[in-house]
Amino acid sequence: MFITIIRTVILYFLVIFAIRIMGKRQIGDMQPGELVITILISEIAAIPIQDLSQPVMTGIIAVFTLVFLEVFISVVTMKCLPIRRVIYGDSAIIIKNGVLDQKALKRLRVTGPDLIEVLRNQQIFDINQVAYAILETNGQLSVMLKPEYQNATVNDLKGNESASSMPCLVISDGRFVNDSIEHIGCSKSDISKRVKQSGLQLKDVFIMTCDKDMNYNIIKKEKKQ
Amino acid sequence: MKRLIISAALIVLSLIICVIENIYLSSVLDSLISDVSGIQSDYEQHRESAAETAHNCREKWENDRKLLSVFINHITLDNISEELETLECSLEYDGFEFKNAANKLIILAENIRDTEKIGIIGLL
Numbered sequence: 122m123f124i125t126i127i128r129t130v131i132l133y134f135l136v137i138f139a140i141r142i143m144g145k146r147q148i149g150d151m152q153p154g155e156l157v158i159t160i161l162i163s164e165i166a167a168i169p170i171q172d173l174s175q176p177v178m179t180g181i182i183a184v185f186t187l188v189f190l191e192v193f194i195s196v197v198t199m200k201c202l203p204i205r206r207v208i209y210g211d212s213a214i215i216i217k218n219g220v221l222d223q224k225a226l227k228r229l230r231v232t233g234p235d236l237i238e239v240l241r242n243q244q245i246f247d248i249n250q251v252a253y254a255i256l257e258t259n260g261q262l263s264v265m266l267k268p269e270y271q272n273a274t275v276n277d278l279k280g281n282e283s284a285s286s287m288p289c290l291v292i293s294d295g296r297f298v299n300d301s302i303e304h305i306g307c308s309k310s311d312i313s314k315r316v317k318q319s320g321l322q323l324k325d326v327f328i329m330t331c332d333k334d335m336n337y338n339i340i341k342k343e344k345k346q
Numbered sequence: 347m348k349r350l351i352i353s354a355a356l357i358v359l360s361l362i363i364c365v366i367e368n369i370y371l372s373s374v375l376d377s378l379i380s381d382v383s384g385i386q387s388d389y390e391q392h393r394e395s396a397a398e399t400a401h402n403c404r405e406k407w408e409n410d411r412k413l414l415s416v417f418i419n420h421i422t423l424d425n426i427s428e429e430l431e432t433l434e435c436s437l438e439y440d441g442f443e444f445k446n447a448a449n450k451l452i453i454l455a456e457n458i459r460d461t462e463k464i465g466i467i468g469l470l
Contacts, residue, residue, distance in 0.1 A: 142349050142352055142353055142356075143349075173420070174420040175419060175420075176415060176416055176417055176420070178416050178417055179417070181360075182360045182364070185356040185359070185360045188353050189353040189357035191353075192349050192350050192353040193350065196347075196350050
């Protein structure tokens with residue numbers, strides 16, 4: 122029995138260490154792959170605790186391998202959007218300009234009642250109020266209300282008009298995001314022009330969002346120290 | 347990037363452990379199989395020498411299994427220990443049980459080697 126206690130202590134610290142290396146995230150924020158890896162690590166760590174004939178080393182090596190793969194994949198997906206798309210998939214627009222995309226719903230195997238339920242969870246009881254709804258890769262639904270149903274902001278009170286279309290990520294880490302550029306209906310050269318107007322080069326842009334009215338926002342890359 | 351370096355260091359460490367384990371395991375199992383084969387061939391003519399080899403082989407195994415138990419399932423190692431015990435005891439009085447134990451030992455040792463070897467059997 123003492124062996125069980127000692128093994129549990131060793132594997133407890135191993136799992137904590139593994140989770141720390143992989144980085145802090147709430148379960149709800151995890152990508153499906155990350156969630157699977159986290160569950161897998163805890164399962165693997167449990168085997169040598171339950172089965173004393175199993176060497177602890179097999180658990181340790183398996184956990185280290187999973188941690189490496191997880192960190193490696195997250196670095197690769199951070200640097201390369203196409204690989205990210207293959208591994209984590211794409212977010213899907215299911216309501217666009219207030220119109221429900223039924224094909225997208227079918228493809229994602231989301232039923233009408235499921236959608237209404239998720240909207241209700243976000244305090245939206247009338248689907249007509251929704252301008253955009255996007256099913257994110259982590260399974261959460263992001264919703265943008267039509268301007269007339271949005272809460273008033275300080276900007277509104279000043280008399281400025283709020284954005285009526287959804288801002289999309291058009292540049293990520295110095296690279297164009299083609300789908301979003303296509304979605305907002307502009308070209309790469311339009312985006313490049315805006316970047317140049319801001320006195321920057323494409324490679325200096327960490328994130329650039331832009332909406333259909335060409336309202337854009339640029340966040341510069343931090344310089345390496 | 348720091349996380350990637352730490353995790354890469356861990357995977358390199360794991361690989362080193364795996365290589366060391368494979369080398370050590372092969373040498374222990376090779377020596378066990380050759381000892382058992384030697385005992386089998388000595389059994390008819392030089393029974394005393396076979397008994398001595400069996401005794402030495404068991405003692406050697408008991409030393410080796412301590413380190414092997416870090417990597418290999420303890421039940422598998424226990425099975426080999428049990429068969430070595432049977433081999434040593436049955437050598438004196440029971441030819442059938444001796445042959446059975448010797449064959450079983452070789453099979454068990456080869457099974458461990460196959461499981462650890464990078465090949466179809468080990469992978470699948």
